[in-house]
Amino acid sequence: MELVELIGYLASVLIMVSMMTISIMKGRVITILGGLLFIAYGLYIESQPVAVLNAFIVLFNLYYMYRYVFHYDDFKLLEITAKGNYSDEFFQFFEHDIKRFFPTFKFEVDYERKVFLILKNMIVSGMLVGYEREGSFIIEMDYAIPKYRDFKLGRYLYQQTPEVFTTSYTQFVAETENAAHKKYLLKMGFHPVEEMGSTYYVKLL
Numbered sequence: 001m002e003l004v005e006l007i008g009y010l011a012s013v014l015i016m017v018s019m020m021t022i023s024i025m026k027g028r029v030i031t032i033l034g035g036l037l038f039i040a041y042g043l044y045i046e047s048q049p050v051a052v053l054n055a056f057i058v059l060f061n062l063y064y065m066y067r068y069v070f071h072y073d074d075f076k077l078l079e080i081t082a083k084g085n086y087s088d089e090f091f092q093f094f095e096h097d098i099k100r101f102f103p104t105f106k107f108e109v110d111y112e113r114k115v116f117l118i119l120k121n122m123i124v125s126g127m128l129v130g131y132e133r134e135g136s137f138i139i140e141m142d143y144a145i146p147k148y149r150d151f152k153l154g155r156y157l158y159q160q161t162p163e164v165f166t167t168s169y170t171q172f173v174a175e176t177e178n179a180a181h182k183k184y185l186l187k188m189g190f191h192p193v194e195e196m197g198s199t200y201y202v203k204l205l
Helices: 004-020 024-044 046-071 085-101 155-160 179-187
Strands: 074-081 115-119 123-133 137-143 171-174 191-195 198-204
Touching: 004 024, 024 046, 074 155, 085 123, 085 137, 115 155, 123 155, 137 155, 179 198
Parallel strands: 137 171
Antiparallel strands: 074 115, 115 123, 123 137, 171 198, 191 198
8 A cells, every 4th residue: 555545544534533523622633634634645646626625624624723712702601590400401411521520519509609601602611610708709610511621611711701700709719639620720820729738729810
């Protein structure tokens, strides 16, 4: 088998893998890699339609990746009731995945608890749950569903912080024992605070 055929087969495999990838962002990255290989393949076999089509596909995916990472105007925060059909169904549907990151979290009735849906293009992509304590917003759960986990919802919440938080609270506070969640909080600009033998994470607003 010649090298050019291997390139064509590899490009095809990458495109197939991208179609089976849950994360939309990862799917786009794999599609771009497959498209680049198809461009090389098309140029080598002197097939301009193959090269041009895949150049368009690569540019299209690069544009949307740029928007997903750097634009926040299509994000929206929507507060819902702590006890309602949607919030109950959301937690039940994603319970197994939520427990991976928030093993002690319980979605029980608490009317002091605030629940926010994180929307992207009006599609639910995550949920934020917490409550107010002495001017701080205590985060109980900050969850992005798997499909949208690469859309940088954390940057929207903690770096492009919605006005509902900046006008009402002085800081975010979170506690976690999950190593992946600790890494995420530090990346979002939280700082560890040691107090009476325990550690919690704070981000000033």
